[in-house]
Amino acid sequence: MRHSSLIDDDQGFALVTALILSLIVGGIALMIQLGVRQTTSYANALEDDAQMKSALEAGLNRAISAYASSDDPMRAQLVADGRPVHWQFEDKVLRLSVQAESGKWDLNAANRTQISSLLTALFEDENFCSSVLDRIDSFRSSGQAIDTIEMVLSPLDRLSARRRIIEDHFTTFTNQIGIDPKTAPKETIEAIQGMPAIAKRELITQRSADQPLTVNVQGDAVFVTEKPIYTFRAETEQGFGAVGAMSMLVAYPENRLFVVFSRERTVPREE
Numbered sequence: 001m002r003h004s005s006l007i008d009d010d011q012g013f014a015l016v017t018a019l020i021l022s023l024i025v026g027g028i029a030l031m032i033q034l035g036v037r038q039t040t041s042y043a044n045a046l047e048d049d050a051q052m053k054s055a056l057e058a059g060l061n062r063a064i065s066a067y068a069s070s071d072d073p074m075r076a077q078l079v080a081d082g083r084p085v086h087w088q089f090e091d092k093v094l095r096l097s098v099q100a101e102s103g104k105w106d107l108n109a110a111n112r113t114q115i116s117s118l119l120t121a122l123f124e125d126e127n128f129c130s131s132v133l134d135r136i137d138s139f140r141s142s143g144q145a146i147d148t149i150e151m152v153l154s155p156l157d158r159l160s161a162r163r164r165i166i167e168d169h170f171t172t173f174t175n176q177i178g179i180d181p182k183t184a185p186k187e188t189i190e191a192i193q194g195m196p197a198i199a200k201r202e203l204i205t206q207r208s209a210d211q212p213l214t215v216n217v218q219g220d221a222v223f224v225t226e227k228p229i230y231t232f233r234a235e236t237e238q239g240f241g242a243v244g245a246m247s248m249l250v251a252y253p254e255n256r257l258f259v260v261f262s263r264e265r266t267v268p269r270e271e
Contacts, residue, residue, distance in 0.1 A: 178222030
């Protein structure tokens with residue numbers, strides 16, 4: 001009986017050991033499987049991002065080349081007021097746009113009242129508007145130039161959609177006291193101080209109809225001519241696994257084809 005009991009104990013121990021080993025082997029196999037899936041997923045994500053980056057760069061190059069040649073068929077479509085143009089690239093669709101920097105208030109030179117009015121129109125957050133104005137005032141009082149839009153934003157806001165909105169309506173590259181009425185965003189015109197509402201509506205209507213602008217400037221509203229400095233944007237539209245955008249700041253000097261000031265991945269516009 002004792003011998004039989006020992007055999008039974010050995011068999012029970014063997015079964016428990018086998019069970020533990022099977023659990024260990026199964027766990028290792030599961031970890032390997034999950035690791036393979038994660039690696040594959042990561043590789044696919046890298047490939048998708050590389051394809052997106054390539055497509056965005058192709059879109060920017062297409063838009064920039066259109067502005068470098070007056071007879072390019074896309075040139076007439078890419079109006080420098082930010083209106084989008086859809087462009088087919090392989091089996092995908094990109095949204096291209098161009099915004100003249102002279103259509104934006106310059107943070108170094110523009111009237112503070114105009115800057116404040118537009119900020120209030122763009123953002124409901126009064127604390128955010130005040131913080132931006134405080135940073136602008138600090139730079140101006142110290143005589144230091146604001147080189148980039150990021151300099152008036154907090155680190156957190158530089159990574160948010162607020163940065164894109166600020167960049168769409170303000171600049172640091174023209175040193176112009178006013179804005180170009182032909183290329184200024186609609187929100188910028190609507191927020192102009194010292195200009196009657198009826199005159200703003202007339203200006204917007206004339207622009208929409210591609211008519212000559214006949215509105216007179218009043219008060220602190222100063223209109224200037226367009227400078228050949230533009231922000232080009234390429235954004236994903238169709239055929240991409242994720243959303244993405246890239247922008248490039250480009251100048252067209254008289255003696256050179258074009259000069260690139262900056263190029264970066266940026267925040268896509270919200271639909």
